[in-house]
Amino acid sequence: MTGSLVIAGLGPGADRMVTPEVTAALALATDVVGYIPYVARIAPRSGLTLHPSDNRVEMDRARAALAMAAAGQHVVIVSSGDPGVFAMASAVFEALEGAPAWHALDIRVLPGITAMLAAAARAGAPLGHDFCCINLSDNLKPWEVIETRLRHAARADFAMAFYNPRSASRPDTFAQTLAVLRAECGPDRLITFARAVSTADEAITTVPLRDATPEMADMRTVVIVGNSATRRVGRWIYTPRRAG
Amino acid sequence: MTGSLVIAGLGPGADRMVTPEVTAALALATDVVGYIPYVARIAPRSGLTLHPSDNRVEMDRARAALAMAAAGQHVVIVSSGDPGVFAMASAVFEALEGAPAWHALDIRVLPGITAMLAAAARAGAPLGHDFCCINLSDNLKPWEVIETRLRHAARADFAMAFYNPRSASRPDTFAQTLAVLRAECGPDRLITFARAVSTADEAITTVPLRDATPEMADMRTVVIVGNSATRRVGRWIYTPRRAG
Numbered sequence: 001m002t003g004s005l006v007i008a009g010l011g012p013g014a015d016r017m018v019t020p021e022v023t024a025a026l027a028l029a030t031d032v033v034g035y036i037p038y039v040a041r042i043a044p045r046s047g048l049t050l051h052p053s054d055n056r057v058e059m060d061r062a063r064a065a066l067a068m069a070a071a072g073q074h075v076v077i078v079s080s081g082d083p084g085v086f087a088m089a090s091a092v093f094e095a096l097e098g099a100p101a102w103h104a105l106d107i108r109v110l111p112g113i114t115a116m117l118a119a120a121a122r123a124g125a126p127l128g129h130d131f132c133c134i135n136l137s138d139n140l141k142p143w144e145v146i147e148t149r150l151r152h153a154a155r156a157d158f159a160m161a162f163y164n165p166r167s168a169s170r171p172d173t174f175a176q177t178l179a180v181l182r183a184e185c186g187p188d189r190l191i192t193f194a195r196a197v198s199t200a201d202e203a204i205t206t207v208p209l210r211d212a213t214p215e216m217a218d219m220r221t222v223v224i225v226g227n228s229a230t231r232r233v234g235r236w237i238y239t240p241r242r243a244g
Numbered sequence: 245m246t247g248s249l250v251i252a253g254l255g256p257g258a259d260r261m262v263t264p265e266v267t268a269a270l271a272l273a274t275d276v277v278g279y280i281p282y283v284a285r286i287a288p289r290s291g292l293t294l295h296p297s298d299n300r301v302e303m304d305r306a307r308a309a310l311a312m313a314a315a316g317q318h319v320v321i322v323s324s325g326d327p328g329v330f331a332m333a334s335a336v337f338e339a340l341e342g343a344p345a346w347h348a349l350d351i352r353v354l355p356g357i358t359a360m361l362a363a364a365a366r367a368g369a370p371l372g373h374d375f376c377c378i379n380l381s382d383n384l385k386p387w388e389v390i391e392t393r394l395r396h397a398a399r400a401d402f403a404m405a406f407y408n409p410r411s412a413s414r415p416d417t418f419a420q421t422l423a424v425l426r427a428e429c430g431p432d433r434l435i436t437f438a439r440a441v442s443t444a445d446e447a448i449t450t451v452p453l454r455d456a457t458p459e460m461a462d463m464r465t466v467v468i469v470g471n472s473a474t475r476r477v478g479r480w481i482y483t484p485r486r487a488g
Contacts (some may be wrong), residue, residue, distance in 0.1 A: 006353075011263070014265075015264070016263065016264045016265035016268070017263050017264075017265060017355070018263070018264070019255070019260065019261050019263055019357065020259070020260045020261075020262070021258075021260035021261060023279070024260070030284060042339070053482030058485075082361050082365075082368050083365070083369075084361060084365055084369045084370075084371050084372055085361070085371060085372075086372070086373075086485070089365070089368070089369035089372060089482070090369040090372030090373070090482055090483060090484060090485045091485065092369075093368055093369055093372075093477050093482035094482070094484060094485070095476050095482055096480070097475075100478075103477070103478035103479075104478075107480075109364075109365035109368070109369065110365060111261070111357045111361045111362050111364070111365040112357075112476055113263065113355045113356075113357065114361060117328060117329070117355045117358060119354050120328045120353075120355075121326075121327070121328055121333070121353035121354060121355040122353070124333070124337055125327075125328045125333035125334040125336075125337055125353065126328075127328050127329060127377075128328055128329075128330070128333060128337075129330075129334070129379070130376070130377065130378045130379060130393055131376065131377055132374070132375065132376035132377070132397070132402060133371075133374065133375060133376070133377070134374045135373070137341045138486065140485050140486045141486060141487030142487070145401075145487045147401045148400060149374055149401075149402070152396040152397070152399055152400035153376070153396070153400065154393060154400075154447045155262055156291070156376075156393045156396035156397065157389075157393075158376060158393070158396075188278070231341075232339075233337050233338075233340050233341045233347070234340060234344075234347035234348075235347075236337055236340070236351075238333070238334055238337035239334060240334060240338060241302075241330070241334045241335065241338070241384050242384045242385060243384065243385030243389045244387070
């Protein structure tokens, strides 16, 4: 009996942004694995076992999913957004690294609409020129690495998207981030806070950096900082296609 | 009569990656506007006029689409991938900037699966940690800007994705890019060439920088360079979630 493992992106929240290939993979699954709120998006049905698990157990979840696939199950690991952007795909390959017996498994990664692109679309086109994407969670790296990346990104004049800007366990990182950005980019640079994009709780706010406060972000927010040319046009924010 | 303009992303090529909201917008359209090969993906039907146009006429295309929407048509501008990543969304807002009378139009941007994330999914998870995204076309910016961004990205230890790496009209930019990357990242850094992802012509190759040649890329290729920790596991490439 040959099992399979699909690592699938559910997009930012709305079903209208789930790709047909992800929907098809879910329809064939025997087991769906993932963080509790993402598994909650999957409709129960006969023949499907849901395996919701808590945050911060990514490696346990990856190994359990691989073990089920090796045992012949058809497993889908669900991530919010895109599975390759600060989500489960990297954890699965990390788990594979220690387990050569699993290297021949049928594994597929199915992309999804990642939060920064859903947020950018709602705001206009703030990522319309060169940009970077930084996970502000310092669970997985020290603040010094984040600060170095912020300064290089500012000096390269990248627009920037930040995932996981703020949590109760590390309230200071985002305040420090705003301070670095103000120093590097000046007070007029536009910053967009996009919370819970595509859900009923969606809220999108753009302000100049001088008016940005840490409380404007939480763990459901993706933050986008423009480059030096990013501007408003009507109710929209956009970054021109030309440099400077 | 109230018209509308939707700026929609078709994803990298396969219909299985087109989101339901984009499919729904196309079903309601009276007019579809875009670059010839993207409009060719839309099935003709009664009541729908297709407006294919050549490359490098983005501003004319944006203004024509806005004018049709202002005249009461339901217009969809199609981009490959995501419309906010080096595609038509930014051009539309640039066209709006000079035309306040159009600011009240019903405009929506619908995200799509952008090429770098489709390519990353096929390769494994090379963008699983902080990364940047650079358009190597020097039609819209001088080489000096590209070089500065490459050096900052390397020193920040970002993984990198490159769009439009190479064309017949500017054969040298990508060779120069490879030279900068070798100097900054060393010969062992992994680089992935992903051509025509999700189509019948798909081809994905990963080599160390020492073996990369300009001919490995063309305009249908997205190029992904790993960070200092990016590695192979079995047939996959991935970037660990932790820094360093």
